Amino acid sequence: MEARIRMQKLRERIMTADEAAGFIQDGMTLGISGFTRAGDAKAVPMALAERCKRTGEAMHIQLWTGASVAEEVDRVLAEAGIVSRRLPYQSDRLLRDAINRGDIMYTDQHLSLTVEMIRSGELGRLDVAIIEAVAITENGGIIPSTSVGNSPTFAAMADKVIIELNTRQSPLLEGMHDIYLPGPRPHREPLPLKEVNERIGTSYIPVDPDKIVGIVLTDRADHFVNMVSGDEETEMIARHLLDFFETQVKSGQMPPELYPLQSGVGAVSNAVLSGLKNASFKNLTMYSEVLQDAVFELLDSGVLAFASGCAITVTPEHATEVMQRLHEYRDKIILRPQEISNHPELIRRLGIIAMNTALEADIYGNVNSTHVCGTHIMNGIGGSGDFARNSLLSVFVTKSTAKNGQVSSIVPMVSHVDHTEHDVDILVTEQGLADLRGLAPRERSRLVIEQCAHPDYKDALLDYVERAELRGGQTPHVIEEALSWHQRFRETGSMRITEPEYV
Amino acid sequence: MEARIRMQKLRERIMTADEAAGFIQDGMTLGISGFTRAGDAKAVPMALAERCKRTGEAMHIQLWTGASVAEEVDRVLAEAGIVSRRLPYQSDRLLRDAINRGDIMYTDQHLSLTVEMIRSGELGRLDVAIIEAVAITENGGIIPSTSVGNSPTFAAMADKVIIELNTRQSPLLEGMHDIYLPGPRPHREPLPLKEVNERIGTSYIPVDPDKIVGIVLTDRADHFVNMVSGDEETEMIARHLLDFFETQVKSGQMPPELYPLQSGVGAVSNAVLSGLKNASFKNLTMYSEVLQDAVFELLDSGVLAFASGCAITVTPEHATEVMQRLHEYRDKIILRPQEISNHPELIRRLGIIAMNTALEADIYGNVNSTHVCGTHIMNGIGGSGDFARNSLLSVFVTKSTAKNGQVSSIVPMVSHVDHTEHDVDILVTEQGLADLRGLAPRERSRLVIEQCAHPDYKDALLDYVERAELRGGQTPHVIEEALSWHQRFRETGSMRITEPEYV
């Protein structure tokens, strides 16, 4: 324990999760560590939910995290009916349902922005931060575990800090983090980071030790989930994209090591990364958020030279191996606060190639990544907006159909816009790749239909475009029909047109 | 002339506009100086249009500028049928019509991005740059006139450079520009700018003198246009916003000198700035694109201490005075390349308050700034996306109705999205101000209707929301009705519901 809690006086603050949960009262705002189910503080939230179930006390809290967190937090707290407000990202089915019912107010935010808003007081005060750590330094500094997320700012801004010291997490994680907090605006210094593998901060999260009111010992593992594995379609998407990169390199538009890569969450993203294994690239770098399975395979094979991220999220089958071999990855990985991994300043400076996933895209290249049929949220915008707007190249991938082919992911008009046509350079489905750079909307529509739409829907899309163009405009639409595909899906369970509706 | 063209050998390249236009051939791409009708190169484009009319020769060029340019360029070239492709912004009625007819391919871009795309070769090569100057230095460097725009990159990337030396433009402009070009990615240095009034570059645009193929002498004035003057409604918008700023300062959320202000184009923006005259603020700063009339009034009265911009665009009635008193403004104004005025890195670092104009906004706070009824473009997204995404506070203003009250600017769903709810913090109409920060969509809708909608449309909007919420979702919609207000306007000339449509 001395090796894990190096500041003597803090050892006196060891307590049970129940005791620590005692600091949490109705009406409070909690900031809990965790990013893509890595490094969440789990013990205290579970104890809190237990307590509320037991006592039946009224409890409504606001819950802030880095990004999505495991069942032990989001599901358990939502199930207990404790969460009244949630931000900035989630991906739990049960929580999602509560949000879509309107039971929980969910503020879906650009992941780089939450801490700016907290610091400038726009979101109200933060009562308690609960942060998972692998160790506490001589000065009371927190060594985070498998993610950094928003924890540095939570620690700085919270009235009280509770640390979950997780002895299951590898002590080798120490030294892999780089904690840097930008100064106040408008007199902020430039962020000094110039290379993906550069360190600009400390290995620990600085915190006033007097604010640490409790330390809870735990050995609960990260609750990683198995990923839907790649299939033929995701492999084709990867193939199209890799071919494109190879062509760019051949034509001299991109250097052989490409530009630093960002890769979003989900099965398709992971497949694209996996595809790199068989491509001819070497010494690539990543400047991304979550480091998934494929990242470690690519580091092993030398395709990837370095990966900067905000969290390590690997599937259960890989987790043990990755954690055992952490010493091999220590000089190839840096974990940063999400404010830094997603910072517009750095994304623009480094010239990131951003690869994110769409639920649907429209013929003009606008992208919906969040709202099924325009209303029901899936996860949230996450960091995709930070990256897509400020990157050197913004790629969106999606399968051309969903729901067994009943839904076309290429539609006349997306039912919700997360990314406008200005932020979508390349669109890829298993059908092909559309390079939309420099094109006007009337050119984009033809190319998207030709390259990306599923053959079953091509004619209907072309017919739409042709009739829309008769009405004119920079971005032609038949306005009363623009969302009819979604309406049809809602009413009939399919976007397919069974009878001609335009005669 | 020696004072204006200080490199001797370049004096030999003085020629007529006709001769200079001779360098331009069918199929070429032209990069012409100019930003919001300031500092456009006008003589050569006019000569080119003249020539084509005279000879009837086939001529199709791609036209790149900084932002909108005067009639002498956009109208004249469009009228002559010469332009086949245009980017990144325009605001000419005739050109707009040609674009909406589909005769000209218009690529509407974030204003900070065009030069990044040019440098990385994504837009193809630039044949000829035509740049207005007030002088040429000993090294052949170009001293631009009333705007900087994209000219530094045009000069660097073009095969040939033509300079229009405009003797009508004040020589006092020399020294007011600050030209800085970021290095190549991914190994770019941080932009050193930390304060609005800091200089980080040179006073001239560096260019290889051997590329200067012609110098045309001209004395044609900038073709500024009169602005629709403010009215009662724009004044009320300004009042709501200034009250909000005052409250923010009182509560300690903002410093007394606020944060650096960006203010978009148009009558409403100018009215908001004008309104500052009568507010209690002192020593404000601006970090914006275009410096309009109100900026000079505010500098005179001491409300504004400094203004950084990309162009000086004043109405004809103020132009003479401003230009005559330029010596008084020299140490209070810096003109920068639009890449720098709009740079995400700097917008985020400086903590800009961005104020831009919406054509329409929806109940959830998504904003359409460009497409009338979702199809016909007005101007373009301009710099509004650079600012709204990366600012400290993003404000959008609009009157609550348009077209004599037949159009509600607050609609169930915008017909085109330029700015998503994530990038819209504050929405203001003459009816009131909605502070949307930290709210979930179901909260945003109630507040937007209550604060911003016109009384004539409030009931119908509320009715929509209530019925939509019955269907559920994070962002409830009645999808088949979401765009029906636009459809109704298209069909009946009004968004008003004359008979109940839902019975």
Ligand SMILES: CC(C)(COP(=O)(O)OP(=O)(O)OC[C@H]1O[C@@H](n2cnc3c(N)ncnc32)[C@H](O)[C@@H]1OP(=O)(O)O)[C@@H](O)C(=O)NCCC(=O)NCCS
């Ligand atoms: C968009 C996103 C949900 C896709 O995730 P994924 O795992 O690759 O996608 P899948 O193809 O498995 O689809 C997920 C679900 O959406 C459904 N779906 C996909 N496309 C759809 C469409 N066009 N219409 C309706 N439903 C659709 C699928 O059927 C599936 O539903 P199910 O869970 O009920 O089976 C995910 O990438 C995301 O949340 N992105 C936004 C945040 C982000 O980009 N973060 C990256 C930086 S943090």
Ligand SMILES: CC(C)(COP(=O)(O)OP(=O)(O)OC[C@H]1O[C@@H](n2cnc3c(N)ncnc32)[C@H](O)[C@@H]1OP(=O)(O)O)[C@@H](O)C(=O)NCCC(=O)NCCS
């Ligand atoms: C949005 C924008 C067009 C508003 O300009 P403005 O001069 O303040 O606005 P106005 O109220 O005069 O409206 C302009 C026109 O749009 C029409 N209009 C306004 N709202 C409308 C609506 N909801 N539906 C249809 N038409 C509408 C007006 O009737 C007017 O039409 P007219 O020219 O035929 O008379 C302008 O600010 C713009 O182009 N913005 C995008 C670029 C930008 O933000 N740049 C800033 C950083 S560069």
